[in-house]
Amino acid sequence: MVRMGDVFKEYENGTKALKGINIFLDDGEFAFLVGPSGSGKTTIIKLLTGEIAPTDGEVLVNGFNLSSMRMGKMPHLRRTLGVIFQDFRLIAKKDVYENVAFAMRAVGAGGRDIRKRVPYVLELVGLGKKARSYPQELSGGEQQRVAVARALVNNPRLIIADEPTGNLDPPRSLEILMLLQKINELGTTVLVVTHEKTLVDRLSKRVIAIDGGRIISDGMDGYYDYYEEQ
Amino acid sequence: MKSNRAAYYIKEGFVSIFTHGLMSFASVCIIVACLIIMGSFTLLAYNVSYIIGQFENENIVLAYVDESLSEAVARGLETQIRAVPNVASAAFVSREEAMESFVGKYENKSLFEGIGADVFRHRFVVYVKDIELTAYTQSSLLGIAGIEEASANLSITRGLVTMRNIVSGVTAVLAAVLLIISLFIMSNTIRLGTFERRDEIAIMKMVGATNSFIRWPFIVEGFMLGTMGALVAYIAQWLVYTLITDRLTGGGRVSFITAAPFQRMSAPIIVAFLAIGILVGVVGSSMAIRKYLKV
Numbered sequence: 001m002v003r004m005g006d007v008f009k010e011y012e013n014g015t016k017a018l019k020g021i022n023i024f025l026d027d028g029e030f031a032f033l034v035g036p037s038g039s040g041k042t043t044i045i046k047l048l049t050g051e052i053a054p055t056d057g058e059v060l061v062n063g064f065n066l067s068s069m070r071m072g073k074m075p076h077l078r079r080t081l082g083v084i085f086q087d088f089r090l091i092a093k094k095d096v097y098e099n100v101a102f103a104m105r106a107v108g109a110g111g112r113d114i115r116k117r118v119p120y121v122l123e124l125v126g127l128g129k130k131a132r133s134y135p136q137e138l139s140g141g142e143q144q145r146v147a148v149a150r151a152l153v154n155n156p157r158l159i160i161a162d163e164p165t166g167n168l169d170p171p172r173s174l175e176i177l178m179l180l181q182k183i184n185e186l187g188t189t190v191l192v193v194t195h196e197k198t199l200v201d202r203l204s205k206r207v208i209a210i211d212g213g214r215i216i217s218d219g220m221d222g223y224y225d226y227y228e229e230q
Numbered sequence: 231m232k233s234n235r236a237a238y239y240i241k242e243g244f245v246s247i248f249t250h251g252l253m254s255f256a257s258v259c260i261i262v263a264c265l266i267i268m269g270s271f272t273l274l275a276y277n278v279s280y281i282i283g284q285f286e287n288e289n290i291v292l293a294y295v296d297e298s299l300s301e302a303v304a305r306g307l308e309t310q311i312r313a314v315p316n317v318a319s320a321a322f323v324s325r326e327e328a329m330e331s332f333v334g335k336y337e338n339k340s341l342f343e344g345i346g347a348d349v350f351r352h353r354f355v356v357y358v359k360d361i362e363l364t365a366y367t368q369s370s371l372l373g374i375a376g377i378e379e380a381s382a383n384l385s386i387t388r389g390l391v392t393m394r395n396i397v398s399g400v401t402a403v404l405a406a407v408l409l410i411i412s413l414f415i416m417s418n419t420i421r422l423g424t425f426e427r428r429d430e431i432a433i434m435k436m437v438g439a440t441n442s443f444i445r446w447p448f449i450v451e452g453f454m455l456g457t458m459g460a461l462v463a464y465i466a467q468w469l470v471y472t473l474i475t476d477r478l479t480g481g482g483r484v485s486f487i488t489a490a491p492f493q494r495m496s497a498p499i500i501v502a503f504l505a506i507g508i509l510v511g512v513v514g515s516s517m518a519i520r521k522y523l524k525v
Binding site (some may be wrong): 076077078079080082083089091093102105106107108110111129150154192196212 | 234236238249350430432433434435436437438439440443444
């Protein structure tokens with residue numbers, strides 16, 4: 001669950017990234033966040049993951065109030081999130097299994113739980129047979145699947161995907177989005193930041209459009225065309 | 231700390247040493263270099279003290295007894311002399327013994343024919359505990375009724391004390407400076423290692439790892455590197471010290487120098503090296519990782 005109410009963010013250099021944003025995302029929802037470069041998408045993601053604090057307004061994520069939360073609570077918030085990046089951010093020196101398992105270890109999971117959960121998640125993303133491969137031995141699509149598995153392994157309530165298909169060809173991009181849709185159908189809230197018009201239109205999901213630090217539209221399918229008309 | 235978590239930290243710290251082999255090697259080399267420089271100056275200071283100690287054994291105050299006192303009365307002053315602070319021991323030397331010793335220094339004994347022992351005075355050879363307090367001991371001895379004169383070579387004493395103070399001071403300052411330099415270089419070397427792993431740290435932060443969970447493997451790594459550096463430095467110091475002291479004192483080339491044997495200082499050196507090595511390793515790691523935890 002995400003509640004962003006009247007959120008403003010001004011950086012130290014004076015850049016006003018967000019100018020009164022309101023976003024409400026219920027549990028189990030799937031939404032796209034679209035907008036041109038510099039529109040404030042990354043700022044929203046950083047606010048949701050607790051990397052930065054809002055200048056004004058309220059940010060609630062999975063029951064944590066980020067506007068007033070102590071730093072000590074940050075790991076607890078992040079354990080309810082799964083974040084996927086455009087550049088995958090896998091650890092080259094760890095194999096697929098270890099890349100996923102270390103996310104569980106980082107939150108204190110025991111060896112037995114890890115041995116049970118990691119193969120299950122790898123199967124879910126279709127990488128059951130690649131567990132002992134290293135990231136550099138995988139295709140871009142497969143690497144992003146590992147990143148999805150890592151985001152998923154701690155059973156998060158919300159998955160935030162920041163341009164997850166930015167480095168992939170169209171068929172692999174669609175695969176990743178279908179995978180995220182599948183995860184969403186299993187009950188996890190998903191927020192995807194993307195520029196891929198074809199994919200956004202194809203999935204017919206909620207689209208939140210942002211420009212100049214303001215929400216310019218929020219609704220079901222077709223809103224992405226706004227940018228095409230500009 | 232749960233035992234399985236502790237095992238994870240140790241394993242990760244240990245594995246990281248090998249996966250970042252070059253950085254680990256550089257860190258150990260820095261620790262070794264700094265410890266050897268620190269150790270060499272400490273050993274130099276110790277040896278100066280050791281040599282001064284040997285001089286101290288030979289540094290005596292001669293307390294001459296009033297000529298009018300009989301030998302029995304003169305001998306009776308020993309109790310008062312021993313009671314003077316800083317007096318380690320006192321030995322009575324009679325006129326006859328003094329003459330015998332004096333004459334013994336010359337080959338031509340005929341020079342002393344007809345000269346009686348009465349030209350000499352009864353005296354006490356007084357050994358001091360602390361060479362630095364010789365002048366004070368000398369004046370205290372003069373305060374004893376029956377002691378007419380007390381002589382000591384204060385210029386040599388002052389010279390030795392000054393030398394010891396300078397070497398000790400330089401060593402202390404150098405040790406402190408080297409400790410700070412080691413911490414700085416070690417921290418920067420580990421920082422290079424952590425820079426390579428910044429993505430890994432960022433991902434750990436992103437999945438909800440606590441700062442201590444991320445920090446501990448680095449601390450374990452720093453601890454291991456510090457321990458390795460200390461052990462290598464100890465062995466190298468031993469070899470270098472033995473080689474240098476053998477060259478200096480071996481074959482009687484410089485017979486007046488007696489170096490302290492390494493074994494005499496081996497326990498404090500290994501303890502100090504381990505303490506400093508581990509301190510540098512652990513604090514250096516903690517300093518290096520701090521920046522990346524602020525995400």
